[in-house]
Amino acid sequence: MAERYLAELTKIRDAVRQDLLGGRINLLLGWEKGHYWWQSRPLFAEDEKDLERLTWDSFCAVNLSRYLLDELKDYQKIGVLVKGCDSRAFNRLLQDNMIARERVVLYGLPCPGMLDYSLLTAVAGVAPEGIDEENGRVVLKTVAGEKTVERDQLLLYKCRDCLYPDPVVYDQLLLIPRGAKEAPERYKSVTALEELPADERYAYWDKELSRCLRCYACRQACPYCSCRECFVEQDKPRWQGRAYQASENFLFHLVRAYHGAGRCIDCGECQRACPVVIPLQELNRKLIKDLNELYGQFEAGLNAELEPPLLTYKPNDPAAFSEK
Amino acid sequence: MPAALNEKIAGWEPLVVAFCCNWCSYAGGDLAGTSRLSYPANVKVIRVPCSGRLNPMFVLRAFQRGADGVLVAGCHPGDCHYSTGNYHSRRRLSSFKRLVEFAGFEPDRFEVRWISSSEGDKFADEMEAITGRIKALGPNRKMRDARWQSVT
Numbered sequence: 001m002a003e004r005y006l007a008e009l010t011k012i013r014d015a016v017r018q019d020l021l022g023g024r025i026n027l028l029l030g031w032e033k034g035h036y037w038w039q040s041r042p043l044f045a046e047d048e049k050d051l052e053r054l055t056w057d058s059f060c061a062v063n064l065s066r067y068l069l070d071e072l073k074d075y076q077k078i079g080v081l082v083k084g085c086d087s088r089a090f091n092r093l094l095q096d097n098m099i100a101r102e103r104v105v106l107y108g109l110p111c112p113g114m115l116d117y118s119l120l121t122a123v124a125g126v127a128p129e130g131i132d133e134e135n136g137r138v139v140l141k142t143v144a145g146e147k148t149v150e151r152d153q154l155l156l157y158k159c160r161d162c163l164y165p166d167p168v169v170y171d172q173l174l175l176i177p178r179g180a181k182e183a184p185e186r187y188k189s190v191t192a193l194e195e196l197p198a199d200e201r202y203a204y205w206d207k208e209l210s211r212c213l214r215c216y217a218c219r220q221a222c223p224y225c226s227c228r229e230c231f232v233e234q235d236k237p238r239w240q241g242r243a244y245q246a247s248e249n250f251l252f253h254l255v256r257a258y259h260g261a262g263r264c265i266d267c268g269e270c271q272r273a274c275p276v277v278i279p280l281q282e283l284n285r286k287l288i289k290d291l292n293e294l295y296g297q298f299e300a301g302l303n304a305e306l307e308p309p310l311l312t313y314k315p316n317d318p319a320a321f322s323e324k
Numbered sequence: 325m326p327a328a329l330n331e332k333i334a335g336w337e338p339l340v341v342a343f344c345c346n347w348c349s350y351a352g353g354d355l356a357g358t359s360r361l362s363y364p365a366n367v368k369v370i371r372v373p374c375s376g377r378l379n380p381m382f383v384l385r386a387f388q389r390g391a392d393g394v395l396v397a398g399c400h401p402g403d404c405h406y407s408t409g410n411y412h413s414r415r416r417l418s419s420f421k422r423l424v425e426f427a428g429f430e431p432d433r434f435e436v437r438w439i440s441s442s443e444g445d446k447f448a449d450e451m452e453a454i455t456g457r458i459k460a461l462g463p464n465r466k467m468r469d470a471r472w473q474s475v476t
Contacts, residue, residue: 202428320418
């Protein structure tokens, strides 16, 4: 692990240890190393012993805010480590009245962007055995030797066009802020798809969605999918059929995306969680792009006080259909 | 995608599902009837309390189960029986229409129109127009349930 991460981890651990042992929080949501070196899974730390497993590296992509929904049932007060996207997810849940602000302590971690293991493997040619990081470069260590690559080229898809690496809401900021970023290519793939003829676009989605296993991992990972009963499991009426066919896949993905219209924070957890790599962020971004064009610039999750565009209206709104 | 997706079949007639708001468009349809105006029988009207009642899944379900085109008709903005229902549906359906087009539907497959209860002639004209456009497009096979069978 890079020196920088070690120094940062010490800082994080010191801060949360004080609160956890002092009783300010009963549980800390963080990350620990998973089965493989390139996995950092959620850590649920109750005491000092658990805190020893806490980690902070380039693979802490899991959005921890979502876990609050379950954990707040069992713990009175919870501390969460939040990156930029996690903090906007927190705002999302706050705005949906799913969590109480006073029962959560947020530790802000400005995020360098997380790495994608599949890209590491693709770039290295073989599965790397470890990495080293220094000054915006990643050294991939493989059996065949070492290879140095720019860090930006190895980022997760969701991190490539990140606008807000710094937490937008926190009680304590533990690391140095990185400042807002620019993402000129955020809508690039959406625009490319929009320019295709309708039939080709249908063929594209037919192909992409045909891989869908309907495992609903995208929903489980998503901070806006917080309904206690989801339409896919509803029996009366049964909206979502169980059959494996294009029709049902389209229904699920269009409705899943549409439920996030004006609410999606574009954290990309759905796409990261997808085991068959369906480009779900294109559907989400299409909705964000359209709503921004039609009803004014709005970034969900930035400010929990601002009303999402589909919960409000103006009498002179434009429409995407003829109003004559 | 098979090229036969929109292929025309001899004797095919389009099926258009029109979701009409109870207070304006459905009454507009009534007026068209009492005024003895005719419009194509391809249009099947489903009455909803308000265009804001429309769950986007209604539209997708219609496409799954045989509709070649879907029309949503509601009161003109400002005339909603519930004051603000159609202001909300204007935003919702605008973004939903764009999403449906993004998924690969032709823009004419899903339309929204404002038709008031005094616009019987407009109701008949719009139904005529959408049926004509769907006829020109051909049958819709996108998002069609594989188990669905045409009754015509």
